Amino acid sequence: MTQNTNSVFYDRISAELADIDAQGLTKPERVIASRQGPVISVNGRDVLNFCANNYLGLAGDERVTQAGIKAMEKWGAGTASVRFICGTLEIHKELERAIADYLGFEDTILFAAAFDANGGIFEPLFTEADAIVSDSLNHASIIDGVRLCKAKRYRFATSDMADLEAQLKQARADGAREIIIATDGAFSMDGYIAKLKDIRALADQYGALIMVDDCHATGFLGEKGRGSYAWNEVEVDFVTGTFGKALGGAMGGFICAKADVVALLKQRARPYLFSNALAPAVCGSSLEAIRIAAGEEGDALRAQLFANAARFRSAMTAAGFTLQPGEHPIIPVMLGDAKLAQDMAARMLELGVYVIGFSFPVVPRGQARIRTQMSAAHTFEQIDAAVAAFTTAGKELGVI
CATH class of the missing domain: 3.90.1150.10 (Aspartate Aminotransferase, domain 1)
Structure with missing residues (x-):
């Protein structure tokens, strides 16, 4: 690449930034x-x-802070490894069990970020034989996760159950083996809470699974803060969430599901297999935040x-x-x-x-x-x- 070509590239980047600022x-x-x-x-x-x-105001809470410090003192700054090589610590298993029990699921898989959880859930579980029906206002991480999967894609307008049913009918007519409805539990830009009672009814009618991103619900919506599905008093198949908001405010994400689903994700989910294990300090702080939130x-x-x-x-x-x-x-x-x-x-x-x-x-x-x-x-x-x-x-x- 010539210096002149490089100059053209950097000029284009500068012009794009100037245009963003002008708007x-x-x-x-x-x-x-x-x-x-x-x-x-x-x-x-x-x-x-x-x-x-x-x-919940826990990001600066001294108990949450000290729990993270104690975990770092015991386990160090990090594992310098991914989970399946030599990166699984006892505190990771403790956190997986704690969040699964709190939210009422069989098991949990941890990720370095909730973005990774949503990016890693679809591709290992669904193929071109399946269909994903996604809410049109879903978080960017769900959108990117869907893009990584070969399943057929359908979208429905937010809170529009007639449109959701139309998309479910179409997916069935197109011969989908499995259908998964993907939605934010609470939409981060608007504060809308998903109509999960209605979604549950349609999922049952059309034999679909339900995946809910509860990053803006875990810890404070529903009984004991278990999330949007608890708020709506329904069960769902998969919940993704974060420790970066109500549960301590640090970082890290998770998927809660049945044990066999988690087992398969640990074998196939690329963000899990190729990212360092969650830092011990994050685990310690998150465990203390869960203890507070659950009581x-x-x-x-x-x-x-x-x-x-x-x-x-x-x-x-x-x-x-x-x-x-x-x-x-x-x-x-x-x-x-x-x-x-x-x-x-x-x-x-x-x-x-x-x-x-x-x-x-x-x-x-x-x-x-x-x-x-x-x-x-x-x-x-x-x-x-x-x-x-x-x-x-x-x-x-x-x-x-």
């Missing part, structure tokens, strides 16, 4: 100088944090979380903002224009509230928003302060 789609990274929590340090000052996935303290945290969400929704609606409807602690403030969302986020930071503007390609064009997220660690006073800042910024920018 108001640049996503800046702001450096945080403190632990994750309802108050964080940014640019040398403390601000209220309303955009973390820290649903009476978890019940109290969940009650506080939903009280906070209700207070914020009510006050923001009264102030004149357009919110996505629902009960979930993800509460998007809809703005439409990408640049407006970025300007709103910047002004909010000046007013002492850390939020982020979401725009294409994270959300569809024309649906830019500030996605706020409540935590059990927020106080009512902090929520009221955030609403006051939104009101000030909203009036200045002509939103309300």
Whole structure:
């Protein structure tokens, strides 16, 4: 490759970045100088944090932190290996058992990230003889996982059961051996909770399996926080999830399923076979977070979380903002224009509230928003302060 060709490539990259910025789609990274929590340090000052996935407030919890430290002291920084070579530690098996028992499944397989869990679930289990019927708003990791699989692909509109049934009928008419319905349990950009009761009924009618990504549900939705399927009081075949949100806020993902399914995934799932084992510190912190979430303290945290969400929704609606409807602690403030969302986020930071503007390609064009997220660690006073800042910024920018 000539130097001139290299120059053309780098010029193209620079032009693409300039175009992204001109459209108001640049996503800046702001450096945080403190632990994750309802108050964080940014640019040398403390601000209220309303955009973390820290649903139960455990990411900065000292018990969770110390559990991770103790695990690292015992097991070291990492295994320097994948699981099947010499990377399986006793603490990995302990975490697999703990999350399976908590969520009510036979077994669990761990991944370095929840993205890997969704990327690794379909290809080992389904072939060109099968069909995947996927919700149109599913997370990017599910979409990428489906792309890696040779199964026939069908999509249905979110929450549209008539469309889902039409796709199931088509998959059966096309001769699918197995059909799996794949959906987010709670949709990360909107806070919608999947209609799993209706999905379960259709799955039973058409002999389909159900896979649910519960990254934005595990720990706080349903009885004991077991997830969206518990919220809907149904059973599903596969649950993928994360330790990077409610359960400690670190990283790492998992798939819960029947024991034979997990056994096959451990033999065939490429992200599992070719990635280092989950770090011991993550395992230790996650185990402590599961202990808290599964007990009476978890019940109290969940009650506080939903009280906070209700207070914020009510006050923001009264102030004149357009919110996505629902009960979930993800509460998007809809703005439409990408640049407006970025300007709103910047002004909010000046007013002492850390939020982020979401725009294409994270959300569809024309649906830019500030996605706020409540935590059990927020106080009512902090929520009221955030609403006051939104009101000030909203009036200045002509939103309300």
